[in-house]
Amino acid sequence: MYGMVAIYYVMIVNILYFSIIGLSFRNIWTIARRAKYSSYNTLAGSELVPAVSLLVPAYNEELTIIENVNCLMTLNYPTFEVIVINDGSSDKTMDVLIAEYELHKIPNPDMSGTIETNTVRDVYHNPDYPQLFLIDKENGGKADSLNAGINLSHYPLVSSIDADSLLEKDALIRMARMYMENPEETVAIGGDVRIANGCLIENGAVHNISLPRKIWPMFQSIEYLKAFLGGRIGWSHMNGLVIVSGAFGLFRKDSIIDVGGYRGGYPGEDMNIIIKLHRHMLKNKIPYRVAFCPEAVCWTQAPDTYGILANQRKRWGRGNMKNMIENRGMLFNPRYKVMGLITMPYNVLFETLNPYFRITGLLALGGYALLDMTHWKILLVFFMLNFFSGYLLSVGALVLEEIAFKRYKKPSDLFKMLLYSALKFVGYHQLGVLWRVQGHIQYLQKNNSWGAMTRQSWNDESETA
C-alpha cells in the first residue's frame, strides 16, 4: 500500500513540476523577444539607468579574484561601483587585490549603513580606479560580508556576485532594464547562473561556450538549466520565487535594510533574504515582485570533484532545512498568498522531504518485491515513473533553452545533454538524495560551517577546456 502512495507521490510531484515548466513555456516567447529586441546599447550609455553597487564577498579567492574584478570593472553599465569584501581570508586575496590595483587605506571610510557586522578592519581605495573599493573585515561568513558591503555602498541598488563567477558584459544592464520596467514593486531580481567549466575564459569574459568535459560539472550543467529555465521562470510568473541565487542577484537596498540585512551565521542566506522580503512585503501589504531575468547570465565555476560537490549539496540541504523550519509560520498561511499556500508547502513537501518519500517508497516497494516476486512490476513502474517524468522535465528545459537562447551551438552538445539528462538518474540523482539527507543530519548536529570549497584559476579552467 505504501508503495502505491510513493508512486502517487512521484506522479503528483511531477505534475506540479510540469505545471511550473508549463508556465515557463508560456513566458519563454516573451523572454526571447525581450532579450532580442530591447535596446541595451542605448540603456548602457544612459544616465537614466539606476546606479548599482556590486558586492563581491571573497574568502580565499586569490586564484580567481583578479579575473573577476576585471570582468566586473568592464561591464556595460553607466554608473556602478565594485565593493570586494575580504572576509578574513587566510590566503593572499588581500595582497593580490592591493598589488593589482595599488589600493590604499582610506583614513575615515564612510560606512553609513547600520547593519551589524563583524569588525571592519580597513577600507581600501585608489582614485585611479574610482569605482573599486576593498573592505577588509574579520571572518563572519558570506552574509556578514554582504552586510558590510551594503553598509559601505553608495547606490540605491545592490547586486550580490560570487567571487568565482563571471558576468556577461550586458548582464547587469539587462537586469536594470527589468527593474526600470517596474521600479516601485521590484525588490529583487535573480539572474541565470550557468556552468563555466569547459568554456574558454579570456580577459574576464566567457568565450567559446562549450559543455564541461568532466562528469560532475556536466551533470550540474543539466541541473542548472532545469532549475533556472524550467523552474524559476515559472515561479517568478506567479511571484513565488523562493530563492535568488547568491551567485548573481540584484536587490533594492532599502528593502534589504528594511528586513535587517542578510542573516548571518548559517548557509542558505540567499534563500533566507528572499523569504524575508516576501514575508515583510506581504505582512505590510506592500505590492511587490521578486523577478527572474533569464537573459542576464552569470557563469560560475562548478565543483568538479566528488568531495567539493558533496559539501556544497549538503550545505544547500542544511540551508534549505533551516529556512523552512525558521519560516514554518508561513506554511499554509493565506496571509502569505502564493508564498504561504504554494511555494512554501511545495518546498517542504517536494524539496525538503522529497528524499524521505523516495527512499521509503523505494524500500517499501523493494520489500514487497522480495517478499513476493510478482510485485516486481510495481517496482519497475516506480523506476520508470521516476525516470521518464524526470527526463521529460530535462528535455523541456532543453527546449526552453533552444527557443530563447541557443547558447550551445553544436548538435553534438544536444546529444551530450540528452545523454547526461538520462545518465543523471543512474547514480547522480541518488547521490543528490543522499547528500540532502546528510545535510539534514548535519543540521540536526548543529553544524553551521560553510565547508571546504577550493577554487581553480580561470586560466587553468580554460586550458583544460
Next chain:
Amino acid sequence: MIAHLTLAYVFIYICLGLIGIGIILLFQMKLAHNRELRNIDRYEKKHRDYFVYIQSHLEEDAVLQLPLGKLTKLERRMIQLKYIEWIEAFKGDHRRKLIQLCHDSGFVQEDLKLLRRASYGKRVEVAYRLGGMRAGEAVPELLHLMQRRKYNPLMIVIARAIAKSSQQPKDVLHMLRSLLSHNKPIHALAADIVTESSLDSGILYPMLLEDADPGIVQVGMAVTRGRTVPEVMPALKRLTGTKKQSLREEAVQLYLGTYPALHQDAAIRLMKDSSWEVRAATVRSLGMLGVEDSIDLLTEALRDSSSKVRYLSAESLSAIGESGFEALCRVARNGKGLQRDAALERIEIVLAQETEHSALEHMVAYNKKRLLHTRYFGNKSTQRIVGKKALGGDYTA
C-alpha cells in the same frame, strides 16, 4: 491495484510521447537555426562588396538600390537588418539616405503589411524593424497596437519604435500617455525612450514640461537632467512654483543646477519652501553664484531643520570669499547649537583644505581666512566635539 497501475502506465506513456516530441523538436530547431546561421554567413560574404559600395556612396547624390538579382527571403532580411544597424550608427544625411533606401527597397511596405496581419509576438518584431527604419507611416498603427494591450515588457519595444519613427511631437506625447496609463512609475525608462527620438529636443522637451499630465512632466524632467536644452528654462522656471512637491523639488534642482541665476526675492521665497530638497538646491545655487548679498540668507539657513541644508549653507558661505568665511566665524563664535556646529565643521574643513594648496593666490586667500579666524578665536582651536559613533545614513542616496 490494477487501476492504480493502469494510471501509472498512462502517465508513463504520456511522458514517453512528450519526450519523443521534445527530442524531435530540439533537433529540428537546432538544425534549422544552424542552417540559418550558415546561410546568413554565406549571404554576408556574397554581399560584402555591395555593403562596401553602399557605405562608400552614402555621401553621393546617386540613388541607392538593393543588390541586383533575385534575393531570398532570408537574404532580404539580412540586408534589411544591416541597413537598420547603420541607421542606428549614423546620423544626418547618411541616415536619411539609408531610410530612403529602406523605403525604396520595399522593406517598410512589407513590414507595414505584416504589422496589420501577424500575431502579437511577430508584430513586436516588426515594430522593432519599423522603428529601426524610422518609418513615420507606421506610427498610427504602432500607437493602436500599444493601446490594445496590458502593460508588458514587449510594450517597451513598441514604445521605442514609436519614439524613433515619430515625425511630430504629438505622436511621442500619445505614446507616453499610453505608456504611463498603466500607473507604473516608469518615468526614467520612458525618458530613455524619449531620447531615441530624432525630433528637435528644443521643441519636444518644453512640450513635455508644459503638459497637464504630471507623469509626462516627470518624464520631461528626467529627460532634461544632464542635458543642455536652453528652450526648457522658461517651463522649468514656471515649475519651480508648482504646488506638487515632488515636481517642484525636481524643477528647482534642475533649474538652479543648469542656470543658477537667482533673484534675491526668488531665493527668499524658495528658502521658505516646506521641502528641504528645494531649500538645499537654493543654498547650493547661492554658493555657486557667490554673491555677498546672500550671506544673511545663508547664515539664517544654518539654523535649518535639515542637516543637508545646514551643511550646504555652510559650504556655500565658505565659497563666498572672506566675507562668507567671516560670517561663518561669527556664527561659530556667537551662534548656538546646530547652527554653530555647521559653521565650525565647515571652518575645520576650509582650514584643513587650504593648507594643501601651494599656489600663490590660494596661499593669500588662506592667510586672509587664517587672520579672520585668529581675529575671532585667537590661537585657540575651534574643533567640534563629535561622537565616536554615528547612527543613521541616507540609504536612498
